[in-house]
Amino acid sequence: MRFRNRRNRRARGAQSNGGVTSLTSLGEGEKGIVTKAMGGFGLVRRLTEMGITPGIEIRVLRKCAFHGPVELEVRGVALALGYGVASKVFVTPLKDEADA
Amino acid sequence: MPNQLRIALAGNANVGKSVIFNQLTGLNQIVGNWPGKTVERAEGTLHFKGHTIHIIDLPGIYSLSTFSMEEIVSRDYISIEKPDVIVNVVDASALERNLYFTMQLLELEAPIIVALNQVDFAAKKGLKIDVEKLSKALGVPVVPTVAITGSGIDELLSTVIATVNGEQKRKSLKMRYGREIEKRVQAIEKLASSKLSQLCTVYPTRWIAIKLLERDADVAGKLQNYENGKEVLKFAEKSAGELEKMHGESSPVITTSERYGLATKIANAVTIVETPPRVSLEQKLDAWTTHKFLGYPILAMVLASMFALIFLGGNFISAGLDYVFGIFTAYIESVFLLFLPEIAVNLITDGILAGIVAGITIALPYIVPFYIFLAILEDSGYLPRAAFLMDNLMHKIGLHGKAFIPLILGYGCSVPACIGCRIMETERERFLAAFVVVLIPCAARTVVILGLVGRFVGLHVALALYAFDLILVFILGRIAFKIVPGEPVGLIVEMPSYRRPSFRNIIMKTWSRTRDFVYVAFPIIIVGSLVIVAFDALGVIDYITVAASPLMSDWLGLPPVTSIPLVFGILRKELTLILLQDVLLQQGMVLQDLTSVQMIVFALVTMIYIPCLATIAACKREFGWKRAIAIMTVDIAFALFLGGLAYRFLSLTMLT
Numbered sequence: 001m002r003f004r005n006r007r008n009r010r011a012r013g014a015q016s017n018g019g020v021t022s023l024t025s026l027g028e029g030e031k032g033i034v035t036k037a038m039g040g041f042g043l044v045r046r047l048t049e050m051g052i053t054p055g056i057e058i059r060v061l062r063k064c065a066f067h068g069p070v071e072l073e074v075r076g077v078a079l080a081l082g083y084g085v086a087s088k089v090f091v092t093p094l095k096d097e098a099d100a
Numbered sequence: 101m102p103n104q105l106r107i108a109l110a111g112n113a114n115v116g117k118s119v120i121f122n123q124l125t126g127l128n129q130i131v132g133n134w135p136g137k138t139v140e141r142a143e144g145t146l147h148f149k150g151h152t153i154h155i156i157d158l159p160g161i162y163s164l165s166t167f168s169m170e171e172i173v174s175r176d177y178i179s180i181e182k183p184d185v186i187v188n189v190v191d192a193s194a195l196e197r198n199l200y201f202t203m204q205l206l207e208l209e210a211p212i213i214v215a216l217n218q219v220d221f222a223a224k225k226g227l228k229i230d231v232e233k234l235s236k237a238l239g240v241p242v243v244p245t246v247a248i249t250g251s252g253i254d255e256l257l258s259t260v261i262a263t264v265n266g267e268q269k270r271k272s273l274k275m276r277y278g279r280e281i282e283k284r285v286q287a288i289e290k291l292a293s294s295k296l297s298q299l300c301t302v303y304p305t306r307w308i309a310i311k312l313l314e315r316d317a318d319v320a321g322k323l324q325n326y327e328n329g330k331e332v333l334k335f336a337e338k339s340a341g342e343l344e345k346m347h348g349e350s351s352p353v354i355t356t357s358e359r360y361g362l363a364t365k366i367a368n369a370v371t372i373v374e375t376p377p378r379v380s381l382e383q384k385l386d387a388w389t390t391h392k393f394l395g396y397p398i399l400a401m402v403l404a405s406m407f408a409l410i411f412l413g414g415n416f417i418s419a420g421l422d423y424v425f426g427i428f429t430a431y432i433e434s435v436f437l438l439f440l441p442e443i444a445v446n447l448i449t450d451g452i453l454a455g456i457v458a459g460i461t462i463a464l465p466y467i468v469p470f471y472i473f474l475a476i477l478e479d480s481g482y483l484p485r486a487a488f489l490m491d492n493l494m495h496k497i498g499l500h501g502k503a504f505i506p507l508i509l510g511y512g513c514s515v516p517a518c519i520g521c522r523i524m525e526t527e528r529e530r531f532l533a534a535f536v537v538v539l540i541p542c543a544a545r546t547v548v549i550l551g552l553v554g555r556f557v558g559l560h561v562a563l564a565l566y567a568f569d570l571i572l573v574f575i576l577g578r579i580a581f582k583i584v585p586g587e588p589v590g591l592i593v594e595m596p597s598y599r600r601p602s603f604r605n606i607i608m609k610t611w612s613r614t615r616d617f618v619y620v621a622f623p624i625i626i627v628g629s630l631v632i633v634a635f636d637a638l639g640v641i642d643y644i645t646v647a648a649s650p651l652m653s654d655w656l657g658l659p660p661v662t663s664i665p666l667v668f669g670i671l672r673k674e675l676t677l678i679l680l681q682d683v684l685l686q687q688g689m690v691l692q693d694l695t696s697v698q699m700i701v702f703a704l705v706t707m708i709y710i711p712c713l714a715t716i717a718a719c720k721r722e723f724g725w726k727r728a729i730a731i732m733t734v735d736i737a738f739a740l741f742l743g744g745l746a747y748r749f750l751s752l753t754m755l756t
């Protein structure tokens with residue numbers, strides 16, 4: 001995990017555009033840093049408690065077809081979010097260093 | 101010195117609490133690999149080195165905030181009942197997320213011991229935890245365990261005893277927040293300790309202050325009873341407002357982030373990454389079974405093989421048992437007739453014995469294979485994947501993917517399915533889910549559909565009935581979704597790693613579920629059979645037949661006597677087919693004398709018309725009379741309505 005954090009910092013430096021997008025616009029395997037979760041008090045709070053806090057790195061593992069749910073990895077745990085929920089989580093995309 | 105102790109198991113969902121609970125008490129409790137299914141708290145007792153230890157298995161939760169009822173229940177249990185020790189079960193393979201919960205337990209100033217469970221699974225992922233270091237960082241004892249093999253359980257108990265006896269003195273970690281938060285927490289704390297002194301004897305003052313700063317609705321509600329509660333609340337709200345202005349986030353997000361920050365720091369410091377995890381079979385399985393296209397045929401195949409197993413296996417076993425019991429009953433009857441009057445023998449054989457035989461030969465052969473299959477699905481971790489795949493479709497009826505889980509349960513028995521709706525987050529979700537779940541043909545209804553339509557009309561027609569049922573579920577679900585007020589909630593579910601199901605777990609689970617089924621169902625089956633025999637003797641049957649005759653023959657096109665199995669089917673739906681056979685026999689008919697249309701109409705009505713007595717009771721317990729009656733009324737009305745339509749439509753199209 002320490003290892004992953006070191007990578008974060010480097011990746012953050014190499015990031016291509018600083019634009020904030022919704023989690024749903026990340027492709028499978030792409031990473032991002034959470035900036036904010038929008039929505040009602042309860043939803044935001046629940047997401048935060050599942051570990052989706054501002055500044056944390058997440059990786060999209062899988063997306064269902066036709067605006068289906070998104071599976072992501074956060075804090076070493078796989079989490080599935082419905083499309084509506086995922087679209088309320090905003091992230092700064094990270095450029096994948098794998099293709100560098 | 102027999103010492104009484106109370107300990108509670110607490111932790112995230114799916115970390116192994118129930119397996120540890122079973123290891124400790126030997127009591128069977130439902131355990132599985134999908135989050136949120138420990139919906140009722142389980143209790144047990146064990147004896148260890150002269151101590152009597154009462155254990156309670158708290159529901160799996162992610163935090164001690166007030167998102168769900170279970171969280172409030174758990175935190176109230178911890179603070180109000182004050183168990184001697186809380187065993188915080190932690191999943192070593194997801195330490196960071198689990199420690200977040202530990203942070204909150206520490207904040208509640210609960211006496212905790214950490215059971216660092218699943219160390220075997222963590223090792224498989226290439227993670228090793230420095231136990232001593234973790235214990236130092238948290239300031240509480242940490243015992244590594246592997247619940248499924250029982251390793252570490254004795255050490256855990258010894259540590260519990262040592263802690264209670266005060267042999268394990270450690271100063272548990274007190275988390276400090278950032279300066280701006282800390283300043284406000286302390287100010288609220290000071291105010292609370294003078295104004296809410298009574299509440300501060302139940303909950304730690306600092307904890308009250310933090311929760312108030314987080315705008316915790318439950319704690320705020322508790323202040324209503326205090327004279328100066330308003331003043332404290334106002335001050336806390338002002339403080340929260342200031343913080344939120346500074347950070348641009350709501351106050352719980354700020355505190356949660358800090359707690360997670362500390363959890364991350366500790367997790368990183370004690371975790372040693374040994375080998376880079378390679379792509380394992382589990383990961384490949386994961387990729388296939390949740391694949392955006394491939395996942396669906398796999399899901400269909402899994403469900404199809406489940407039904408194949410239930411139907412074919414069930415039919416086979418059922419037929420065998422039927423044969424055996426047929427001989428057995430005839431023998432018993434002849435023996436009893438030697439020394440008892442005929443009426444008494446009738447009561448025994450047609451009432452009690454027939455009931456038991458019906459239960460064993462009809463219900464169990466279908467129920468047991470289903471429970472085995474379900475246990476495998478649960479333990480492997482497939483169910484959340486199914487929820488993931490079905491999320492989109494379930495949204496169309498106002499629910500999210502998780503509702504698919506009770507829906508599958510519904511094909512076994514409506515009662516656990518109804519209770520399983522508790523995994524849904526809100527009251528509205530639970531009700532909507534229960535509404536569609538009772539429409540799913542349970543194993544008992546399957547007996548009627550397959551035993552009547554499948555056997556005499558054709559399997560394809562029986563399958564068509566199932567398909568029709570799904571369409572109906574969809575349509576009615578959608579209507580209910582539009583009628584019941586409230587906002588739909590989105591899916592948030594953890595996807596646990598795939599695990600090889602443990603044989604012992606499956607056997608235990610199947611056994612305890614079957615036992616529950618027998619306890620609940622068999623008395624009703626027997627009483628039901630007795631009532632029928634008695635009614636028959638008293639002539640009540642004829643009365644019902646006459647009264648229901650217009651509805652039966654004119655609207656549904658069925659022989660009037662078929663009202664009897666439908667009415668008594670409420671007691672237990674698998675009785676329906678047996679009763680149908682019985683009443684027809686009294687008219688000098690057999691099942692085959694019914695026309696195809698009559699069989700289909702009868703099966704259709706049985707499939708939809710009402711959940712059985714046990715299900716009604718479960719619905720009532722979950723939602724109260726009003727909603728239980730609403731569900732029943734809609735079901736009966738629709739069953740009769742559709743039955744009549746089907747009769748007319750089929751008579752036209754199937755005319756030969």
Ligand SMILES: Nc1nc2c(ncn2[C@@H]2O[C@H](COP(=O)(O)OP(=O)(O)O)[C@@H](O)[C@H]2O)c(=O)[nH]1
Pocket residue numbers: 111112113114115116117118119120130131132133134136138160217218219220221245246247248249478479480599602605
């Ligand atoms: N490999 C491994 N699996 C475990 C261990 N403890 C529990 N499990 C599995 O984890 C899953 C969840 O366990 P359960 O007791 O139902 O979790 P609960 O939600 O905390 O009650 C089950 O499939 C167990 O078989 C362990 O120590 N090692």
Ligand SMILES: [Mg+2]
Pocket residue numbers: 114117118119130131132137138160
């Ligand atoms: Mg459990």
